[in-house]
Amino acid sequence: MRKKTIIFSFISVIVLTGGYFGYKEYTRKKTDLSHVKAGLSIQSSDLIKEFESDEDAANKKYLPKEDFIIEVTGTIKDIRKDDKGRYTVVLQGDAGTLSSVQCAVDSTHNDAIQALQKGTTVSMKGVVTGFNADELLGSDVFLSRSVIAKD
């Protein structure tokens, strides 16, 4: 009888622990990047050049890992807000081109973004989602979940 109770409690503990971690994983939210250390720091124009010179190699470097966070520094060309209140911070590439780094902002950080000003320099942390080049629109590297990097 005692043996049975021990086995039963043992199985219950395993099932409950498994269930707890399973549920936790299932409902896991994306991490707020402001507390995550960037794996790499780079200037906006250098990042664009890296993709322009070899898009495949750059995709392989930046895309596969979900948690590869980079910090991009550049001059703010524009701060855009769409009709649903979502912000994108646009960092200038080389002067005189339409090329840019488009940082889609983590919406929980909208307040901090409003304090930014065009023409000033900022460092943004985010996850690279890819690159698009167009003869009319220039070359753009896109970042998602972006937040302002603070030292």
Next chain:
Amino acid sequence: MKKALIILALALSASSVSFSQDKFYTKTGTIFFECTKSPLEKIEGTNNSVTCVLDSKTGNMQFAVLMKGFEFKRALMQEHFNENYVESHKFPKGEFKGQVTNNADINYGKDGEYTAKVKGKLTIHGVTKDVESTGKLSVRGGKIAANAVFQILLSDYDISIPTVVNDKISNTVNIKVDCSLEPLK
């Protein structure tokens, strides 16, 4: 002679104005999709970094969307979407290249809502298919809002649903496009 020069100058400036306003674009357009099968779990993602160019003269229309830019409520769903379904590290970009087939019916110089029939080729997950949809182009104050709703099948793009989640994910994907286009100067 002077009159002729003035007319020439006016004609040139008018043509340059119309040239610069032929093309409209955005780099922050939105694409939303959902392929929910079970009411218990919504499968939906949004991408707010869609690039779109519309040439009002020819009706040519292009979209580029980075698959990794789709945001989901739950982190696990986003990871599965990227790693197992669209394989965004192998096929980072989705693209549409097509035309507004009834472009002549749309007066880009006059505010209003116009029905736009769009036809072209959609590439996702390395597979290109012909798609056709009817959307709306709303011209207002020199800007254009482009909206469309259409459906695609995951199986058409070689995206397979594992049997274990077969009751959660629908093969039919509802896609909603929402772009505010500005004149390209």
